Amino acid sequence: MRSLEPLTWILITCLRSSSRVSYNMAARVLQQCVRSLARPSLGLFPVNLALRAAVAPAVTVHRPFSFAADSRRMRWLGQSRISSVELLCRQYGDLPPLTLETIKDRVMYVLKLYDKINPEKIQATSHFMKDLGLDSLDQVEIIMAMEDEFGFEIPDAEAEKLMTPEEIIQYIADKKDVYE
Amino acid sequence: MASTAATRTAAGAAKVVKPVFSRDLDEAKRRVRELYRAWYREVPNTVALFQLDITTRQGRDKVREMFDKNKHVTDPRVIDMLVIKGKMELQETIHIWKQKTHVMRYFQETEEPRATDFLSKFYKGHDP
Numbered sequence: 001m002r003s004l005e006p007l008t009w010i011l012i013t014c015l016r017s018s019s020r021v022s023y024n025m026a027a028r029v030l031q032q033c034v035r036s037l038a039r040p041s042l043g044l045f046p047v048n049l050a051l052r053a054a055v056a057p058a059v060t061v062h063r064p065f066s067f068a069a070d071s072r073r074m075r076w077l078g079q080s081r082i083s084s085v086e087l088l089c090r091q092y093g094d095l096p097p098l099t100l101e102t103i104k105d106r107v108m109y110v111l112k113l114y115d116k117i118n119p120e121k122i123q124a125t126s127h128f129m130k131d132l133g134l135d136s137l138d139q140v141e142i143i144m145a146m147e148d149e150f151g152f153e154i155p156d157a158e159a160e161k162l163m164t165p166e167e168i169i170q171y172i173a174d175k176k177d178v179y180e
Numbered sequence: 181m182a183s184t185a186a187t188r189t190a191a192g193a194a195k196v197v198k199p200v201f202s203r204d205l206d207e208a209k210r211r212v213r214e215l216y217r218a219w220y221r222e223v224p225n226t227v228a229l230f231q232l233d234i235t236t237r238q239g240r241d242k243v244r245e246m247f248d249k250n251k252h253v254t255d256p257r258v259i260d261m262l263v264i265k266g267k268m269e270l271q272e273t274i275h276i277w278k279q280k281t282h283v284m285r286y287f288q289e290t291e292e293p294r295a296t297d298f299l300s301k302f303y304k305g306h307d308p
Contacts, residue, residue: 140220141220144217157210160213
């Protein structure tokens with residue numbers, strides 16, 4: 001059995017066995033073999049078929065993350081040859097990545113919805129207390145709306161300093177590691 | 181309390197007194213903001229749990245009104261005492277130790293409006 005190509009050996013192992021332990025082992029061996037694909041190797045055509053077939057039984061829920069990371073890493077290393085590896089990459093539900101533009105749009109949208117602010121007058125640099133005539137409790141409400149929008153807590157010590165939409169955008173970009 | 185106030189004004193400078201919680205006005209204001217946040221977030225849960233006949237916006241306006249009533253206070257100790265009382269009310273509301281009537285008492289008018297037309301004055305007694 002060992003004389004066969006390693007991938008076909010794994011395929012046979014997977015199809016044969018039904019226990020979780022051998023799935024894990026098979027998945028791990030499959031990872032190593034797929035990793036070795038990144039280096040220039042010979043005879044990829046039979047490997048492609050084997051890989052595609054091995055997707056269904058081998059890639060179980062147990063090791064999704066490392067597997068996806070490996071296949072993504074390999075995509076950088078060799079594009080043209082490893083087209084079939086991209087089939088193994090899992091797509092996870094997540095929000096689109098934040099950019100300064102999207103943060104600014106969302107912040108301004110939330111501010112325009114606030115009933116104590118005139119939507120025409122609000123700009124990125126307008127001060128809440130001096131330009132818009134809001135109270136400190138209004139500013140607390142605005143910061144709470146931002147917390148609800150972006151889904152993370154803003155402690156009061158730092159929240160009391162955010163007095164313009166521009167500062168809010170900078171703070172959120174700071175906390176979420178968004179830079180251009 | 182009166183003697184302390186008297187000595188303070190007599191000395192001409194601010195006398196250092198033992199603080200309740202916060203040492204200066206900024207810390208006291210921070211406590212007020214934290215309490216306001218907690219109340220703001222609690223209002224929708226209160227309206228749902230007690231099955232009140234008000235909207236969330238009305239509840240939040242009432243919270244703002246209660247906070248604005250004490251806007252003029254500048255003494256940190258008084259602010260701390262008010263914050264402590266607000267926290268007690270919040271605790272009673274969260275744990276449903278109050279009942280619907282206690283919560284609706286915030287919305288009740290405490291003073292009767294003065295009668296303006298003749299008939300209302302007549303009914304109240306001779307008070308033209």
